[in-house]
Amino acid sequence: MDFIKTTESDSNYDGLEQMSVKDILKNINTEDKSVPLAVEKSLPQIEALTTVTVEKLKNGGRLFYIGAGTSGRLGILDASECPPTFGVSHDLVIGLIAGGDSAIRKAVEFAEDSTTQGWEDLKDYHISEKDVVVGIAASGTTPYVIHALKNCNDNNIITGCITCNTNSPLSREAQFPIEVVVGPEFVTGSSRMKAGTAQKLVLNMISTACMIQLGKVEGNKMVDMQLSNDKLVGRGTKMIVDTLNISPKQASELLHKHGSVRLAIENYKQNGN
The missing domain is CATH 1.10.8 (Helicase, Ruva Protein; domain 3)
Incomplete structure (x- = not known):
């Protein structure tokens, strides 16, 4: 299959340094408007992964997000919001990032290039067939994530992914791939922008749908939220x-x-x- 990294394609804009602040903001906003439409096209993929995740969670499993850089941070963000919002255990949805917790704030050089550490990080949590592991990588080429999913597949663990390219190595490894193709970034290759927004939207959808299906919402209210402030x-x-x-x-x-x-x-x- 052909694999084209649209996340690395040249921006639709040039001469950014010559733009006024107003034009920069307007053009970024124009690009951002396309993200929800790209997510909409991926709804069947999102539904498939969410459905199997709900089934696993109802049977005592856990949901793991694993990623590097911005993708890893977004997974950790979504996981960390589940306990206060829905009153679930911190062990139900777990976010892992290449380079460990220190990488949440500061980049850890070459951590994402490891082909073994992702699986080692998952083993620290005694990962099993009851669980679901979702790899997050805008490019779909991050070795830390790809090889973690490969090892999960070899151990009969359900795998999904969220990426912003089609036919990527990560998508081919995941049993339930989600591909949200947002196209070139405003700043070429800066996938923390549209790709990051797309990943955040999808993560919101997965975790919220799972928690509703687990009975953590009544009507439209967060009846199990932690009263922390x-x-x-x-x-x-x-x-x-x-x-x-x-x-x-x-x-x-x-x-x-x-x-x-x-x-x-x-x-x-x-x-x-």
Whole structure:
């Protein structure tokens, strides 16, 4: 199969340094508008990976994201938001990045080129057939990610990927590939831009759909969210007021008593307190 790295193709714009701030921002925005449309074309692929992930999670499995650079950071970001948003364990959705935690803030030279470390990082978590591993790489050529998925396949572990090129080595390795082709970046090769936005959108879709399917949302509310700051306590109180039609004072008391929106609502409906 032909493989063309559109993520590395020349920008549709030139002479960027001669543009005014207004024109730079306008042109970036013009390019960004194309990203959701590219994601839309990949909805069947996203559905396939999400469906199998839900099945694994319902049966005690975990979801792993693995990537390098921006892609790795985006996976870690999505994973880290699941516990506070949906009240799940930090061990349910796990993000791994080439170079380890220090690479979250600072690039670790050549970490993404390792053909063995990705699998070693997954083994640290006692990866098994119950789990799902999603490789994230805009180019689809990152050795750290490709070889991690190859080892997963060899060990009967479900694999998916999120990439922004078609027919990439990563897509060919993944059992459930997602290819969101966003085309050339505004700054040639700067895949933290449109490609990064596309990856973030897809990650939002996968994790949110999984959590809804796991029962972590009722109606349209995050009833299991962690009450980790005053803003979230206020949001939780309002949820209870709206659901039970009681006063804010009573809702606040219920929330502090039971520690979660779900438990507050359930106990009130059952016992009136």
